[in-house]
Amino acid sequence: MSSLCPQPGGKDDELFWRALSEKVAGRRIPFSGSLALTHRCNLGCVHCYAREGCTEAAGGELAIQQWKKIIGELKAAGCLYLLLTGGEPLLREDFPEIYSFAKQNGFLVSVFTNGTLVDEKILELFSSLPPRLVEISLYGASAGTHDRVTGAPGSFAAAMRALDRLLARGIKVSLKSVLLTLNADDMPAVEELARRRNVQFRLDAAVFPSLEGDRSPLGLRVLPEQAVELEMADPERRREWQEFLAAFAGMPDAGGLFNCGSGVNTFHVDPQGWMYPCLMVRSPRYSLVRGSFQEGWSREFTAFRSLAAAMPCRDCEQKLLCGYCPGFFELENNDPRVPSQYLCAIGKLRFARITRDPAEGE
Ligand code: SF4
Ligand code: SF4
Secondary structure, three states: OOOOOOOOOOHHHHHHHHHHHHHHOOOOOOOEEEEEOOOOOOOOOOOOOOHHHOOOOOOOOOOHHHHHHHHHHHHHHOOOEEEEEOOOHHHOOOHHHHHHHHHHOOOEEEEEEOOOOOOHHHHHHHHHOOOOEEEEEOOOOOHHHHHHHHOOOOHHHHHHHHHHHHHHOOOOEEEEEEOOOOOHHHHHHHHHHHHHHOOEEEEEOOOOOOOOOOOHHHHHOOOHHHHHHHHHOOHHHHHHHHHHHHHHOOOOOOOEOOOOOEOOOEEEEOOOOEEEOOOOOOOOOEEOOOOOHHHHHHHOOOHHHHOEOOOOOOOOOOOOOOOOOHHHHHHHHOOOOOOOHHHHHHHHHHHHHHOOOHHHOO
């Protein structure tokens, strides 16, 4: 599972999410989707997966009426969770109208943002129509580190201001970071910053090529050993991994290439209205400008799920721990059946660490 997979927004949400997932298991109900309202961004993060589109010039975005039509179709199809993401979704001047429309239609709406554009108007909007979660990307515990990753002086101060102003309004916020050679030393301090504010923090080492195939972000990955070491330095996270493995190990695996909700319970729509099974899986795709959600969902999004998993992933005991994701494999290796050696190494190291005899100590 990647940090971009649909997932619960914290412990409170987790029980409901799990119950719902069990209820829809085996049924093709698109209960969770992400809408990338734009690929434009006001920052220029070194590792960004939408980097080709991260310019003011990137055009061709759906107009608000087109987004409203899609949101209406999603409601009719039984969708409940919507993530509004980008690029930077708050760059769209009509963001408040799209957001309000989704909320007024009963969706549980989350927003991924870099935080820099959270102004009084957005605070008022979120106060009157509370989001399920606002997730802010924070790439360091200081301006020196964060702004080096974003390439934008002042972005750390703006993100921190947004974090504290949202929390002061009682809005649920979490923090997310990507582990890079540029910011690894800062991560314990970012975790501490999150802990002091009592907000959830997600750290992801799984840097992947841009959606357009630029592989330069891969040069920013830390060694798998360093990633796992950092992760397991937190006893609570180690315990969470142990509990996760204990809860899900031995669960039947049908041997399909995809063992996630991609195209079964989840979907992703890009700024031009192309629908994908999730953000990572680039094929099949279907234009929601030319056709309806229901047509695309029922006609186009079934065949890819019948592919079988390839060795060595089939029956691999570390599959729960490596972040197994055929979409990630395809972006990295141009083939969803060829595992990422990086994720594979992380899976093996995690397995070794969490199954180590406790008598050996930390
Ligand atoms: S640990 Fe490696 S072999 Fe096992 S499932 Fe993950 S990528 Fe495949
Ligand atoms: S293919 Fe599955 S595991 Fe990978 S990002 Fe999509 S939903 Fe997540």
